[in-house]
Amino acid sequence: MTTAKDLFIIAMDPQAARSVGQGDLSLALAGAELIDLLGTRAVALDGDRIVPGTQPAQDDHLLDEAAAALTRxxxxxxxxxxxxxxxRDLSAAYQRALEEDGQLTSERRGRLPFGASRMELVDSPARRQALSRLEADEPVIGALTAAVGIERGRPADAPDPDGDPSPDDKAVTTVLAVVNDAVMELEAVRQRRSIEKAAFSNVWRGP
Known part of the structure; x- marks a missing residue:
């Protein structure tokens, strides 16, 4: 499983403290894909610019799509x-991918972090792996989940994490910081629109 798929599973898990917005999750998923591409040397960062490297097969069709979409x-x-x-709409793409992989089922009632569809995670090794990364306080997953508002650290008796698995700490840190800024920017846009809508309603309502 990729970091992005693990992140999506965590966002869907019923134990998550809050539902995750589709836009927030989509931004974080794009960041997770970029981190995985850094890990396979498919990209590198030059400052804040993404420099494509070789294009090895990623063993995941969504990561292959991400690599193919790079500006070269x-x-x-x-x-x-x-x-x-x-x-853009990346969370919906991951929902479809997990359905195709048999990681989601609509046979039982559950919840998605967005939308009206009612689906549930299958109890699978993939789900357990994703949740174990969060519970172990794995740095990348911890930062991505925190960016979208999910915070659940490792149990007190869990072993300490082995450290950031990325081969390029500076690049990963850059990506995580930009993900956090983008989610905050999206929230600011939501708040501004909410204020504008309320003001417009007040004008029509009158004194």
Missing amino acids: QPPYERVEDWLWRRG
Whole structure:
């Protein structure tokens, strides 16, 4: 399983403290994909720009799609621009992928972090692996889940994590920081629209 799929599973898990918005999750999923591409040396960062490397098969069709979608001509794409472009409707794509993989079922009632569809995670090794990364306080998963509002640290008797699994700490830190900023920006847009809508309603309502 990829970091993005693990993140999606965690966001869907009934034990998550809060539901996750589709937009927030999509941005974080795009960041998770980029971190996995960094891990396979498919990309590197030059400052905040994504420099494509070789294009090895990723053993995951969504990661292959992400690699194929990279801008391969300079000036290369900024991480922030990648998140907004690649993240568009990405949570829905991961829902479909997990359904195809048999990780989601509609036979039992459950909840999704977005939308009206009612589906539930299958109790599978993939689900247990994803949740174990969160409970072990694995740094990348911890940062991504915190960015979308999920915070659940490892149990007191759990072993300490072995450290950030990324081969490039600085690049991963950059991606995580940009994900956090993008989610905050999206929330600011929501709040501004809410205020504008309320003001518009007050105008029509009158004194």
